[in-house]
Amino acid sequence: MQNWTTEIQELKNYYKSLSGKIAALEKELERLIKVEDEIGVLVSSRRCLEVIVTDICEKETIGFSETIALKGKIDKLRKEKKVPSHIISSMLNLNTISTYGAHPKEFDSRQVRTVLINLITIIEWYLSYKGEESLSSKKKSVIDHPGELITTDPEQKYLKGEATKKPSRLKIWKIATYFSAIIIIVLGILYLINKTERIKDIPGLEKSIAVLPFENWSSDKEYAHIGDAMTDELILQLQYIEDFDRVLSRTSTLQYKDHKKPIPIIAEELGVSYIIEGSIQRKHENVSITVQVIRAINEDHIWAEEYTGKWKDIFTIQDKIAKQVAEELKAVLSPKEVEQINKIPTENIEAYNLYLRGRFFWHRRTEKDLNKSIDYFNQALALDSTYALAYAGLADTYFIMGWYRWYPKKEAYSKAKKYALKALSINKSISGAHATLGAVYTYHEWNWKDAEEELKLAVTLNPNDAPAHMYYSELLNILGKNTEARKQIDMALKLNPHFFIYHGLSAAYYLNNAEYKLAIEESLKAYEVQNRYYYMIDILICYIKLAMNEKAIDHIKGIISINANNDHEMLDKIYQKSGIEGVIYWFIDWNLLNETTDSYTIATLYASIGDSEKAIIYLKKYMETDGNLISWINNDHHFNLLKTDPRFQAMLKEMKLEE
Template sequence: DSVFRYKGRETDAKLVGRQLGVRSIFKARLTQRGDTLDISAELIDVQNDTHIWGQQYNRKLTDIFALQDEIVKEITATLRLRLTGEAEKRLAKRYTANPEAYQDYLKGRYWWNKRTKEGLNKGIEYLQQAVAKDPTYALAYDGLADCYSLLAYYGFVDSKEGYPRAREAALKALEIDDSLAEAHTSLVFVKTFYDWDWAGAERESQRAIELNPRYATAHQWYGDALIQMGRLQEAIAEEKRAVELDPFSLVINRDLGDALYLARQYDQAIEQYRRTLELDPNFITVHGGLGAAYLHKSLYKEGIAEFEKELAISPHSAYALAGLGYANAVTGRRAEAQKLLDQLNQLSKQEYVPAVFRAQIYAGLGEKDQAFEWLEKSYEDRSIANLAEIKVDPQFDPLRSDPRFQDLLRRMNLPQ
């Protein structure tokens, strides 16, 4: 994700190296003519802007995987690197021999990273094409798992529809290759946000990190699981490690902001959200997170403005409507909050709307009975953990002293 942002741009090697915190960068230009690839590749030392290695290739598209091996061997020979047996195996491993399936996989992951309803559905289309072309392509099944999970997490589909599909795809990936860190990580997400199996989520996280310590999403989603459990300092450490591994990932930067916000480190959270918005001012849910941090610092005007920006970016988003509704509720604008509740109710007649979003607004209004009514519905539809960390989220503070809240945590298997 960090490297993909430079795709198609003219870049300065020194600047890129400094931004990524690396000593050398690999640059390549690829031109496809029919089934033929022309590739110009070079390795540059960014400290002194010198050329370490370079080569040009003309290959058939079907030879792309063999070419990858050839380039790796030439670079390691040039640098006189001595790779461990484990590193050699990882570099040599090929998840598919079908170049078209590989391209579909890359396109699927690209759209998955958008985190929008359209992007996730587009990702599923490409990933389904990938597994149709290669039914043994474990990474493509794993990509499907992550798309299905995020459709449910963001409230685009019913949790009871999205997460079981995600689990099935992740288990299929592990059936093909049980050493796939990505697939163990995908199970972490399902166990966290749907099963509420905290021990299972931690076990799968540790296995994923053991298999690939440099897989940023494994640290990110382990952090997300730790947040739900209330282990906030451990969560922040995992999210920071994920940012170190993938410093330009929008969603990983956002999740670090979320962890800081939920730990009530509001100034640090605001700084992190702003840093994320510098990368992309329109990335979903970041303005909402920033707005919530402002509200809890009693910066009400700034908070509402950020939620309004979130809604402007995603005008039909239940998350954005609920966030602005909550902001209006806690700042005493009850009529505006009620209008947004009405909009959510109307939207729910056309598409799935997670019950937890309405609970959020009622909590802001101080209407406890209605808040608990909708929390109970969100417990039943398994949406209660989606975009809501009920154990630690300050938005639910008005409900914490009520015995019904502690009973809810108990039924979610959360420590009280």
């Protein structure tokens, strides 16, 4: 049974009251009150909203491109302050839920009533805006007692069915004043109750947040980076608030830039309870930022605000936003957190501009872009030599450059350590600098004690720092602390559930625990996002360990089909004659011939079939080329057969990993 009959009846009354006064809205309302299915109601309600919003924009001469979405128009009305904030909230709610008309399997039928209630609220205000008399202004003021009708209408002559005298003007004025006061008080109380209801915690609802990439309305190409930059800055501010269970990293939400998906679907995919959206516009030295917080479970826009000011005051604006988000989500800020939020990273606003550009290119992670980021970070430091975050940016960049050999490895790691230490000498609370330093100690210096201290400190300072959890998990895995490594990579996955590297690491840790089916699942997730070859090798080894030989052979056929299709029958013959070992020997030769992978992977394949001699030879080759993952052999279960080999023990001793 429809649970929105009452709302449709009220909209019918609005339709009758218009009677040619606002033709466009009257036309859409006529369609709306005739439809009976849920999807039709959503679509027609949205059309009514489009008519209203477009009319207001035209009347207020607010320009916009023909292709701008309805939400963009609403945001412009909010930015121009042409519509009260509570009506903007209703518009945003209606717009968000009504989009489900195009996704009939992705909404709750109870939300249809929410759409209609929002539409009634908007129409009521819109009629007043247009100078038309609303239905509510025509209604008599009624107190619901049986048989009683009390009214301030001087023409009303009956009370309990008895004739009464017409009251004097003075009496009417007193009665009106009295009731006005009561109404104001009641409305005030209802507002406070409503606000409390909107922001109170829903029992069991996790305070997990995803900040979607901010829309950039700046027309100047000079500010093309500013939307992503503000997203980063807000995430960083919120990540330091302990009362929030999780604040997802930027890489997890980047895929939703210019998104078309409904908010609840995004929240479900990311596993969060709250979504934050925003926009920024910078024009010369002026800046305007809009932010809204949405509770995904019931499509409630619990808070929206616009902040305007001078760019030189951007740190103050950011502080206000972070504190207001905390307040709206009822997070209690400690004095330490307030101090962290209030902390100004640099007194030089131009240095800050350069730093934001550096981070913008850093996120792109290509050799060319990382070189650009180094240049911008150095320019920022030329203006402010005490800018800790710029030093931390250099440390991050050089570490990545060294890892991918885009910069001489030893020199890159040395620079990464130097700049991380410099950043921490200025500001000890930068979790990213501790994480980078811990990664250098892990992969360059094999300084296990200091690595653990730095990485533990990094995740303590910022429990929402996904890369810090990743680096810490890798260290723990190397040291054979499998349970703790699992906890850290799971935390990284909660903060960034779609990042392929985290799924790849998770697969490797499952392999080390002989949990092969789970390892296959995680490897497939990683490969689906980024088709890196070693994920396919991990899957193959899992099949071998599970004695699923036919699956293993089919898997190899799938791999070699990329290069050749005519070896499939030969593989079947090899398997019939020499078993799975013969197939793997052939596959190793195929990899060496086609140069598909590194010596570590070749050693792994040899170890999977028990050829310890060949495995140790290729491990030594990998170590001689200064392979990044050589320290992993300490806890890589593939190489358990090598534990007593003096050559293997010598390698561990060189890395300070001997028992």
